[in-house]
Amino acid sequence: MIPKERGDPQRPMNGIDSLTIEQVQAxxxxxxxxxxxxxxxxLKFAQAENPKTNAYLHFCPExxxxxxxxxxxxxxxxxxxxxxxxxxxxxxxxIVTQGVRTTCGSRLLEHYIPPYDATAxxxxxxxxxxxxxxxxxxxxAMGSSNENSAFGPVRNPxxxxxxxxxxxxxxxxAVAQGTAVAAIGSDTGGxxxxxxxxxxxVGVTPTYGRVSRYGLVAFASSLDHIGPFGRTxxxxxxxxxxxxxxxxxxxxxxxxxxxRYTAQLDGEVAGTRIGLPREYFExxxxxxxxxxxxxxxxxxKLGCDVRYISLPATKYAVPCYYIIATAEASSNLxxxxxxxxxxRANEGTLSGMYRATRGEGFGAxxxxxxxxxxxxxxxxxxxxxxxxxxxxxxxIAEDFRRAFSEVDAIVAPVSPSPAFKIGEKMDDPLEMYLxxxxxxxxxxxxxxxxxxxxxxxxxxxxxxxxxxxRHFDETGMFRLxxxxxxxxxxxxxx
Amino acid sequence: xxITESEVRDVADLANLKLTDAEIARLQKDLDxxxxxxxxxxxxxxxxxxxxxxxxxxxxxxxxxxxxxxIPPIGNAAALANAPLAGxxxxxxxxxxxx
Numbered sequence: 001m002i003p004k005e006r007g008d009p010q011r012p013m014n015g016i017d018s019l020t021i022e023q024v025q026a027x028x029x030x031x032x033x034x035x036x037x038x039x040x041x042x043l044k045f046a047q048a049e050n051p052k053t054n055a056y057l058h059f060c061p062e063x064x065x066x067x068x069x070x071x072x073x074x075x076x077x078x079x080x081x082x083x084x085x086x087x088x089x090x091x092x093x094x095i096v097t098q099g100v101r102t103t104c105g106s107r108l109l110e111h112y113i114p115p116y117d118a119t120a121x122x123x124x125x126x127x128x129x130x131x132x133x134x135x136x137x138x139x140x141a142m143g144s145s146n147e148n149s150a151f152g153p154v155r156n157p158x159x160x161x162x163x164x165x166x167x168x169x170x171x172x173x174a175v176a177q178g179t180a181v182a183a184i185g186s187d188t189g190g191x192x193x194x195x196x197x198x199x200x201x202v203g204v205t206p207t208y209g210r211v212s213r214y215g216l217v218a219f220a221s222s223l224d225h226i227g228p229f230g231r232t233x234x235x236x237x238x239x240x241x242x243x244x245x246x247x248x249x250x251x252x253x254x255x256x257x258x259x260r261y262t263a264q265l266d267g268e269v270a271g272t273r274i275g276l277p278r279e280y281f282e283x284x285x286x287x288x289x290x291x292x293x294x295x296x297x298x299x300x301k302l303g304c305d306v307r308y309i310s311l312p313a314t315k316y317a318v319p320c321y322y323i324i325a326t327a328e329a330s331s332n333l334x335x336x337x338x339x340x341x342x343x344r345a346n347e348g349t350l351s352g353m354y355r356a357t358r359g360e361g362f363g364a365x366x367x368x369x370x371x372x373x374x375x376x377x378x379x380x381x382x383x384x385x386x387x388x389x390x391x392x393x394x395x396i397a398e399d400f401r402r403a404f405s406e407v408d409a410i411v412a413p414v415s416p417s418p419a420f421k422i423g424e425k426m427d428d429p430l431e432m433y434l435x436x437x438x439x440x441x442x443x444x445x446x447x448x449x450x451x452x453x454x455x456x457x458x459x460x461x462x463x464x465x466x467x468x469x470r471h472f473d474e475t476g477m478f479r480l481x482x483x484x485x486x487x488x489x490x491x492x493x494x
Numbered sequence: 495x496x497i498t499e500s501e502v503r504d505v506a507d508l509a510n511l512k513l514t515d516a517e518i519a520r521l522q523k524d525l526d527x528x529x530x531x532x533x534x535x536x537x538x539x540x541x542x543x544x545x546x547x548x549x550x551x552x553x554x555x556x557x558x559x560x561x562x563x564x565i566p567p568i569g570n571a572a573a574l575a576n577a578p579l580a581g582x583x584x585x586x587x588x589x590x591x592x593x
Contacts, residue, residue: 115572208549222548248560319532330509337510339585344578350588351510359512364520367511371521372528374509375497388535390545395538397546430527446549 013041017049017178021235024087024181028075035071035086039064039130042088046132046179053155053164055173057093059133060100064088067130074128082128083238089124090180092171093134094141095226096215097121100131104217105139105149105167108361111342118215119250120184120226120243127242132180135170139363140333141186141219143167144194144432145425148365153422158200158462162419165195168229172199175229182239183229188219189321190414190439192227193451197414197464200453200490202236202481203229207472208446209254211240212247220328221252223321223443233452233482237261240474256472264475265482270303272480275407279314280438284413291463292413295454298487299411299480309407311399314441316392321440322433323376323389329366330373336361368429397445400468409480410468413438414451418461438466448474452481453490496529497522 013033027033033041043061050056074081091097094104096114103109117125125131138148146154146169154169156162157177164173168185172195175183185192187205196203204227211226218224228239244258276296281289300306338344338357345356362370376385403410416435425432442449448471451464465484469477502522506513513521567573570583579586 112576115568115575313538316535316538319535322528323532323535334510338578339587340577342576342578348588350590353588354510355512358510362511364517367513367517368521368524370509370511371502371505372525375501375505375525375529378505378508385532385535387545388540390547391540391543392535392538394543394546395540397549429524430531433528 013038016041016045018231019181020231021084021087021181021238025085028071028081028086035068035075035130036065038086039068039088039132042179042181043132046088046174049177049179052160053157053173053177054152055135055154055157055164055170055177055179056090056133057103057105057136057151057170058101060097060131063100064130064132067125071128071130082126083242084124085128087129088132088181089129090132090135090171090174090183091121092137092168092183092185094137094186094217094219095121095184096217097131097134100134102134102217103151104141105137105151106361106363106366107150108336108343108357109341110150114215116215119212119247121215123243124184124239129182135168135174135183135185137170137185138167139366140217140329141167141188141191142329142365142369144190144435145420146170146195147422147426148363150363155422156199156419158460159419161421162461163198163422165198165415165419167191169195171229172196172201172203175199175201175231181231182235184226184239184243185229186216186219187225187227187443188223189325189443190436192225192229193414193439193449193464193466194436196229196451197453197462198419200456200462201229201231202233202450202452203227204236204240204450205442205448206240206244206474207254207448209252210244210256210448210472210474212250212253214247214249218332220325221332222328223325225443233478233485234262234265236450237265237478237482254472259475261475261478264479266479267483267486269480269483272304272409272476273407274299274304274306275309275403275410276306277311277314277403277410277412278308279311280412284416287457288413288416288418288463291455291457292465295465295484295488296411299484302483302487307407309403309410311403311441313392313395313399314437317396317441317444318434318437320389320392320396321436321444322372323385324393324444326369326373327377327386328373330370330377333362333366333370365429393444396441400441400445400447404470408469408476412466412468414464414466415439418457418463442468447471448477450477450481452485454484454488455490496526
């Protein structure tokens, strides 16, 4: 990266749209720029570029500059400023930030200002990261295209007439567009990996419980995860090792010690046993399939032992997921009743106020999911739908357990097709749900999984390769992804 | 037909959602299609399977008890700051009990 002409805050630095965390650290250490110069430049660039994609919903320049100055003071005093010192960070707007508006992409929370920080955000900031702003998403993280935001869709920076994926579309788009160096999002059924694959960046869903959900606005609590986006595998791994680990504020966060993933990215993956689930390669749109098969050839060249495996319950994953996720969502979204969270419809009676607030406040997809979830939990249908889905979920998890007795990692596509056109699937909710087929299984089983770029279609649309490993084996996942990334040269958005 | 219009209205009632007639019609169509797709689950024999409510994983430590230390709460004013209507330290709602 070429340092900008010093002392001119009006001009963004050259190369600000392609910096990695490593480059930020090197630049700060060599005094090529101060954290304040970097952050001013990043904010200016992001604010100027944002109208193209609508990736950010709002910026928080005061908080960003204060954080940058803290980093500069530490550096000037010769103190350790943290592994993420000065790194411009974007946070999905379903993750709360004290004093910074958090809307969840919903009209209902348009004016909501949280009184506390999510643990993940607090830990990243403690390590020196600089929150630039909050990113657009599908309303309450419900969607696969980012078209369900009350504040307008996000456009894919790679092809502006296409969706960035969802629901963490804004976070993926910001990293791909270069308006953030890294970002975090949430994944319930693929909401980190699918947009990462559509935008050509790295996106990670860690093991269930790996990252505290304190401050993540709940969608489906048995499935929700916070996960990082980066331009490189190393950047994503660094973000994850910084925010992972037990948090007393989230009883579901895991006690398992967090390894230093970034210290183990040595490129040595020869002998790794990789399983290709047959069910994931049937009916795969041809060009995405071609890229994945090329990627698999590359893994073989790296010395991996690749074989086909079977995950027979895969075909039941979509109905299973959309029963469990909507049931949990219908309960979690009950709290938006007009009493506590900023928005209320004026009605004379309490129940009339509840109904009108929710009827006017929620968008179409949220209503659809609340209705579906309420239906599958209601008297007479509970056993046929919800209980049945919980049993099928056990079978899906068992498929993976069995597979991981034979292989160390599973490699699969992330999505059946690359980014689709804005509006293309909006009239067909079932078709939209079916596009989540390859990502929801990882969430149902609670295993770590990620998307790593593996090339582009002839139209220039990014394709992502998915890697899944055993519970808490993020290390193995990152090692494989990193070796693949170095061998393939697919890193970055350009 | 998996779900009738009157069932859609009943579910909306349970979910505390005020919906327009157009929304009811659209939801009936969407839910019908989605529920029909979900029937695929019945192909699977789950008679010997325990339902999975939570992701299970091997964890060394499961004790979730912590030391009983006093942590300052966020306080009444901060807690009520986002209320659409508050007064005297409480959330205010339309009158529930008639005098």
